[in-house]
Amino acid sequence: MIPLADRYGRRFPYLRLSITPACNFRCTYCLPHGYHAEPGKAGPLSLDEIARLLRGFAELGMQKLRITGGEPSVRRDLTDVLRTAAAAPGVTRLAMTTNGTLLSRRLGDWMDAGLNAINVSVDSLDRATFARVTGHDRLDDILHGVDMALAAGLPTKLNAVLLRGVNDRELPRWLDYLREHAVGLRFIELMQTGDNAAFFRDHHVRAGLLETGLQEAGWQPLPRAADAGPAREYRHPDYAGRIGIIAPYSKDFCAGCNRLRVTATGDLRLCLFGEFGIPLRSWLQRDDQLDELVRAIGGQIGRKEQGHFLHEGRTGITPHLASTGG
């Protein structure tokens, strides 16, 4: 095993794999008009292709894998995908990001298949606001699924994208929730993508602004684990839950980058906002292509840039996060 490292000394034990670009929600900042398949576009990777891809990344030191989309649960064979992913050599952490629409019904199957952590997107605890942001009045059932996940002992995080004038005044409500719920709440700063420039202008708010208030209220910063995601984490002795801040526009955000992405059709993305994808699918067709696959990935890592160019409004080839895997 030769762990991947780039020319800035960063290692990449963490892979985020999208298994479908399709989504059943219409989040205002991502797919406001819903998902529409592009005619003629290749379909998502098959189970065999996924298994080969993960064998390749395992050779390069992958330990943590996140299944994402689009919405992973719109794929009918999701449980098989999870089982395949859990069987990949070296994977000690198998997580998934989901909107939670099937969580209460499928949790047991997903855990039996090997899922050992989950992120559920909950942009608001207010039912009407949640429905307005996502296009679906499903908050109660999703929160029920979250309760089930917690009761089952599954490490659970909630993702909330901060939107100015929409959900940026909900901290007191979240704090009430966190008193009893042992979730890791992530406040994610809205990112500009190719399709959402006007929305971004109207609703972007710095996530870092929350941090001063949290520290004044006694929330203490936690040290960052080596395979951790991008959040700066806080805890408070009076609360069961934790709070993480994901602030992609903050200084040095990319210095801690430890992850790579592969799209649903098998393109390696060195950065969520990069200018190019590296097609890997042709090396996923036979088991005897493993060495070529490993060389193909290893040979490209030197092209990873030191940072993204979001500050300059350069969003790369990502029209919306569903297309790449958020």
Ligand code: SAM
């Ligand atoms: N469908 C799943 C879900 O809802 O979590 C997984 C895919 S979704 C693209 C992954 C995460 O990206 C979600 O938490 C979503 O809110 C977040 N996201 C999508 N577009 C974003 C943007 N422009 N800025 C910040 N976060 C975004």
